[in-house]
């Protein structure tokens with residue numbers, strides 16, 4: 001006769017899975033997969049978060065978060081048994097790294113798997129903004145075409161592109177831009193070894209030398225407001241700014257003013273301050289192309305990001321090396 005599982009053993013088995021605090025929802029399939037290895041605690045569903053954390057905190061050994069949600073010092077310090085924070089996203093600027101490091105908590109992110117998609121979005125926004133693809137689409141849909149042609153747009157091929165931040169994503173943008181015959185220059189903290197492109201020591205100098213400026217630098221305190229009024233003025237009334245990094249890298253009030261005054265030509269933006277409740281001023285501008293922070297938002301990449309989050313968490317609890325630790 002097979003031994004039936006009695007109630008205490010069942011409880012023991014459930015509790016033996018490490019507790020994982022999920023800050024905001026992942027795709028359903030990913031939640032299911034995580035649920036097979038972890039006991040999930042859904043923070044976004046809790047109406048009273050402080051008392052939820054007080055009750056579940058002692059059982060939580062891992063946080064699963066996203067680039068946009070991060071993990072504050074307050075959250076980290078509410079979890080006495082926390083060992084690891086796994087971020088669904090490459091950008092970890094919303095995670096309080098000093099608070100994590102002070103307690104020896106590991107942090108992982110999802111680099112590489114999203115690089116190509118984010119670079120694709122960068123080029124798509126550059127093209128859509130220069131060639132005014134959404135305006136052309138509206139011209140056809142509205143029937144305005146039968147009354148006349150849409151205004152002429154800006155040539156893309158052969159122009160000068162400035163890349164702010166020549167990391168993995170910046171370099172993937174450069175590879176694509178070369179295919180369009182763009183000349184490429186960049187700025188970064190220092191010249192990037194082995195790169196053939198012209199280096200500029202600061203974004204103002206870079207913006208003054210190019211037609212299009214694309215922001216690929218990591219977010220966080222080191223780059224906050226880097227693209228300010230001076231950079232926008234240097235890019236000029238025919239210049240195009242694209243941001244696929246973080247809203248915080250751009251001085252947004254200065255950007256809105258420059259777009260309204262026409263001292264900046266146009267902008268293609270995937271990221272903003274205060275997402276998703278962005279400044280309503282953007283929607284009223286004719287010279288912008290807007291995206292809802294969706295550069296990594298393809299089925300293929302989101303699946304790969306989810307698998308990497310899970311692989312890091314499983315490696316940690318199996319005592320194996322992390323796949324993509326944040327140094």
Ligand code: 8YV
Pocket residue numbers: 066067068069088089090091092114293294295296297
């Ligand atoms: C995601 C991101 O959209 O990788 C990042 O840093 O911001 C994006 O890939 C985000 O993490 C999902 O919320």
